[in-house]
Amino acid sequence: MEREFPATSSSPTALFFLFAACLLLSLPGPHVVADGHLRLLAPSKPDPSDAAATARWLVAQNSWGVVRHAVSFSDGLPGEGYGIPYFYLTTLDPTAVDALADERASFTVTDIPLGSCGETDPQSPTCAKLTLTGKLKLVDGNSTEGKFALAALFAKHAQMKDWPKKHKFQIFKLDIRHVFLIDWFGGAKTPTVEQYLNPAVNKLS
């Protein structure tokens, strides 16, 4: 049996409610495509008391970050991130050149472009900021990890599939050595890499 909907009406009252609904829909919410890029409905931001989970959320939700220059990245299939940022870089850009010359790197993401800071100043401690420090390493595209990384990158960055073959893009990953998070008042948090990579285990222990 089909569900019955109220009869449509073009009365001024109905149009007023349509207008009000339209206004409400235009307000920002957690699903808003804040920077114009497609983003899945985000699970809500973890509680600030759980630093490892907040750090993982920032990496899972963002699609780009800064390794001295702004770059796209992915840590897994949507909703199935593993916390390790993978990159698709060409030596025509400086990030790959820098990494091949000196693999030491830091990688920064924040929840500002996700829209979850609201009107709070970007530098406020309650706008979460994560910097992962480590080594930017080349990943063999034919390895199991390389295949996973490429699937992860293409799942979140469909346009990468069409990037020019002649630019010889290669997969890199950040081998994380240090986790630095500001997500609340009271100073930075530095969960261990193990806690960052296993936030659920961390929470249970």
Add this chain to the structure above:
Amino acid sequence: MEREFPATSSSPTALFFLFAACLLLSLPGPHVVADGHLRLLAPSKPDPSDAAATARWLVAQNSWGVVRHAVSFSDGLPGEGYGIPYFYLTTLDPTAVDALADERASFTVTDIPLGSCGETDPQSPTCAKLTLTGKLKLVDGNSTEGKFALAALFAKHAQMKDWPKKHKFQIFKLDIRHVFLIDWFGGAKTPTVEQYLNPAVNKLS
């Protein structure tokens, strides 16, 4: 003499146009508060052929960038930026600590959080990315430059006025030594610091 406006009407037709106008207003545009922060109506993004103007536009329009960590900044009063990023930092956060230990720094902004990349991948060359490299220097708050910097910072970051006095925020500036911009296909652009600081002169010459 007061200007006459058309008589208001609550007819269904008028409400339909109100609804249509509301829909149009909810579409993204250069004035959209893409990341939830107040932003003045932006002059449109300069033509990619004018690298210095594009770089200045990115610095004038953004309210935060990455100096290894994400920080707020300002280059002047809204619409009157001079291109030099000023910061309001406390040694409770690492950016100031790092700067006082080693003033070498790079500062990255992009047009991704401004919403002007649309659905283009963040790493696409047409999403503009600017990295200014230089030295992060303390600015005397009592100097003319210090007073200008504080006015510039407070104009774009009103909440800074209420940040805790006991945190001893200090003004820093990036003394720019190198400008690196990607804003189109065909490789990076490196306008000189003089061209960056005087984009109009550069354009005329």
